[in-house]
Amino acid sequence: MKISSTALGALCAIRLAVTETSAESLNAMMKAKGKLYFGNIVDTNTLAEPNATEILKTEFGMFTPEYSMKWNFIQASQGKFTFDNSDKVVDWARKNDKQIRGHTLVWHQNIPDWVDAITDKASLTKVIENHIGKVVGRYRGRVYAWDVVNEVFNENGTFRNSVFHRVLGQDFIPLAFEAAHKADPNARLYINEYNLDFPGPKIDAMMNLIQSLQSKNVSIHGIGTQSHLTSNKTVDTVPAQLKRLASTKLDVAITELDIRLKRPVDDEKLAKQKQEYELVTRACLEINNCVGVSMWGVSDKDSWIPSTLPEFDAPLLWNKKFERKVAYKGVVGVLGGEPG
Ligand code: XIL
Numbered sequence: 001m002k003i004s005s006t007a008l009g010a011l012c013a014i015r016l017a018v019t020e021t022s023a024e025s026l027n028a029m030m031k032a033k034g035k036l037y038f039g040n041i042v043d044t045n046t047l048a049e050p051n052a053t054e055i056l057k058t059e060f061g062m063f064t065p066e067y068s069m070k071w072n073f074i075q076a077s078q079g080k081f082t083f084d085n086s087d088k089v090v091d092w093a094r095k096n097d098k099q100i101r102g103h104t105l106v107w108h109q110n111i112p113d114w115v116d117a118i119t120d121k122a123s124l125t126k127v128i129e130n131h132i133g134k135v136v137g138r139y140r141g142r143v144y145a146w147d148v149v150n151e152v153f154n155e156n157g158t159f160r161n162s163v164f165h166r167v168l169g170q171d172f173i174p175l176a177f178e179a180a181h182k183a184d185p186n187a188r189l190y191i192n193e194y195n196l197d198f199p200g201p202k203i204d205a206m207m208n209l210i211q212s213l214q215s216k217n218v219s220i221h222g223i224g225t226q227s228h229l230t231s232n233k234t235v236d237t238v239p240a241q242l243k244r245l246a247s248t249k250l251d252v253a254i255t256e257l258d259i260r261l262k263r264p265v266d267d268e269k270l271a272k273q274k275q276e277y278e279l280v281t282r283a284c285l286e287i288n289n290c291v292g293v294s295m296w297g298v299s300d301k302d303s304w305i306p307s308t309l310p311e312f313d314a315p316l317l318w319n320k321k322f323e324r325k326v327a328y329k330g331v332v333g334v335l336g337g338e339p340g
Helices: 005-022 026-032 050-059 084-095 121-138 163-183 201-215 238-246 267-285 326-334
Strands: 037-042 062-065 099-107 145-150 188-193 222-225 228-230 251-262 290-295
Touching (some): 026 037, 026 326, 062 084, 062 290, 099 163, 099 188, 121 163, 163 188, 163 201, 188 201, 201 238, 238 267, 251 267, 267 290
Parallel strands (some): 037 062, 037 290, 062 099, 099 145, 145 188, 188 222, 228 251, 251 290
């Protein structure tokens, strides 16, 4: 049977439409499940990499600047603010109809020496209020949430040694939240931490801190659990821990998800990783106040894990050639797309 070129063109158009519709993004599928987003990190490095940018644009809806909003990149010397790169990221997000999670205002890392050297309360209070006021104020109404304080605890649940804690004790935490709330009353304000994925003194300390902040009506809205997970080791307890964090009635979000595999990586470990990504995705879906999941990277090629923890590799959903891994298909399966 001869088919005209017009009919063939129409058939191809229909097939393309069906493909686009059926190939829904992780973000769209997550929203269809009643969550706010499926997110990832972005910064000027990934925006310069077409393979990464294409996936970020098509799959994700919420973006965390990997470094350009950190203190050292914004106010390296006192009073001198540089927003070039953070503006690029925020502008890209708005141009592509995406949202931003600001990261991070008060953190013991990426702190300039001039801040680390402060020894008196009044000066540090002023410096924190000024930094947060300027940064949060600049993006007022354009940033959905802020990681206001990041990684305040040691593994044993004591407060980490930082200039903030040395000079102000725990008071630096409400101080930071109130400064952020004043600068943008509509932004969702989070405390962000890693290794909350298993029972122990660190999550106990977090629960106690949250209770104390809530009792003082501090403007805190969410807990970010970073979820930098180790395959076959710290994944199975994630659902129960997420539920415990959610019992505070604050929003909870998985903010920096990656699941690292012990080298050498093989198909068996990749299959296990798929199950683990399914478990973590399902954990958020099953908790009402879990608002979303953010990955910490697109391709295994660009992950921070191999350079930070050299005995591990391949923590993400796309491999080093930007091909979807079985873990990606697992996440799609849990979100109700084509089974992985
Ligand atoms: C990491 C970045 O991914 C790296 O590129 C950078 O060299 C160091 O910081 N917890 C956090 C993130 O909150 O800001 C860290 O990001 C990873 C651990």
